[in-house]
Every structure is written in structure tokens, then in C-alpha cells.
Amino acid sequence: MAWEFVGGRPLYLQLAEHIQLDVLSGKYSLGERLPSVRELALIASVNPNTMQRALQTLEEKGLITAQRTTGWFVTESEDTLRSVRADMANAYTADYLAKMRHLGYTEAGVIEVLQRGNRGGQDNGRDTSLQEPDETV
């Protein structure tokens, strides 16, 4: 499956983000060897030069390291992983807050929505289980 890209951002950054998410979500574990640049380029259906650049971006962050002959490996440092994860969480949060502010929410309002959202999820879970026996339609 080819990966999806948006229009206005460099492809190498979008590739780097995709691989970063794969690492953070555990698709590749600590110290694991990544597929070769060629393989990754084919998986994503992109030019190997672009993929190479994406991997270099992740190397600068310390998330992956190049071994001269054997390829790219995920870092073995839990700390690096934690800090990259925190960076990404902060970026998502900033994005979310900007959107909520645009909608007219204050910070307190946002917190309320988040708490309600959390409970809402649980409530829905209970609701469906309760409704199941009643379903006659």
C-alpha cells in the first residue's frame, strides 16, 4: 500500500513522520533493523533519494542510527524514544488547542470537553451493552 501525502509539505518530512510513528507505535522495536532504503522507498512508493533524506532527518533526531554496512537501526535508548514521543504529543496538543481556540473555546472549556469526551466513551460502551437485549427492531 502506497502512503498518502499532503500537497504543501516536503515529502521527506512526511516520510520521516510516518516512520517515526511506526517506531513510536511499536511497529519497529528498540534496536530493531529497519528495512533497507530501497525496500522502504518501494513500500512508500517514493524515490529512494527522498527516503534516504527522510532517514537522515530521523538520524539527526537520534531516533535511528546508521550502521555502515548493515543499514538503519532504531535507537536502543528509551529516553530518546520518550522525548520524541513527548515532542510529538506536544505538537498534536498545540494543533488541537489552536483548532479549539478557533472554535471559540477557552482553556477551561477545552478541559471540560476533554473530560466529557472521556466519560462519553465509557457511557457509550455501557449503553450498547444495555441495549443489546432490548433490540427488537
Add this chain to the structure above:
Amino acid sequence: MAEILHCRNLTKLYNGFPALYNLNMSIPAGKIIGLLGPNGSGKTTLIKLTAGLLTPTAGDLLVDGMRPGIETKRIVSYLPERTYLNDWMNVEQILRYFSDFYPDFDAARAVDMLGRLGVNLKMKLKTMSKGTKEKVQLVLVMSRRAKLYLLDEPIGGVDPAARDFILDTILTNYNPDSTVLISTHLIADVEKVLDEFLFLKNGEIVQYNTVDAVRAEQGKSVDELFREVFKC
């Protein structure tokens, strides 16, 4: 970086009308480059000049430092816009034909790719659908170990799934020392496989840049940029 293609004041006139006018450019080795422009902008003319099928009216064109001729044809693998293969031939015969012509033709690789495509080697070109025919021709062209691949509209006229196959075939066979020049106006489809692109307009280069530079500096895709530059 080594250059594979160099044009100096390259001009091609058809009956006095310029198809290419005073083109100056240098294309490095090891890149996948999009030759982009509307119909009639000179894409095919540039490719045919590079393949040695046309001669310049004025100026120079050098492939790996040489004027187009027998030596450059050894290192250039060309996919024309229209087929030149005899449609009474079956795939096996065409494979032999290519092996005869080109010492750098990797028949085993071609057979492998055709197998993945589900093409029967006994099948005649005549009996194939347009899409299959185009895929077969691309497989042949990409199975040469060339330095420069010239692909004239490789994805025009095939469905999106076939397009993906064709782009994947290009990526699979591309090696870091060779250059692939792809002419097309289906930019959105090829954009992600390109390193660099050239915009041709009325026989002149109006832009030569890398895909990611456009995205980083102008915040838009090459497809969007193309629609702006060539707005009718």
C-alpha cells in the same frame, strides 16, 4: 556531480516553427526527473533529440559527454510514446529481439516482472489490451541496465492501478547511478517518485527545481504549481 545530459542553446525548428528554443540545461546522474509541460511544449521533441531520432537545428546536446549516436544508444533506454514493436510478435520473440539488440538487456529480470504481471510469454502483442501492452513495453525498457532512461508518457492512457504498477516498476529497477527522465502531464501521479522537475512551456524551460524545494519554499505541490504556471 556527474552530468548525464547537457543542452547548450539547443534549438529545434519544424518548418521554421520552434519546438524547442535556445534550451540550456544540465541534468545530473542519479536522479528521477519529471519533464513536465502542457501539450505542444516540446517534451517529446527533447526526448527524441536525446534518443538521437531527431537532430538539432542549432545548438548542442550531449549525452554522457557525447553527441547522440551509436555510442549513446548503448546507454540510453527509450520508451517512445507509441509502440514500435511488431504486433504479430509474441512476448518470447520480443524478448529475443531485445536480447539481440542490447547487450545490457536483462532477460531474466524481464521474465520475472512479466510473470508478476501475469503476462503469458506466448501471448501476441496484438491480442493484449492497451494497458498490458504499455506495461510490457515499460518492462522491456526498464530491463536494460542503462545509464539514462527516457520515458515518454509512460502512464498516459492506463488505469490508476496500472499507473501504480508502472511507477513501482520504475522504482524497483532504478539504480542510484542511472537517471530517469519521465515526460508526462499526469503530475499528481508521478510527483512522489521525482527528485527534480523541469517545466517546459512553448519550447523553453520556465522552471527547473527539486520537488521538495517547491514544497518547502512555496508550500505547494508541483501539481499545484503547474496549474498556476500553465493556467489557461
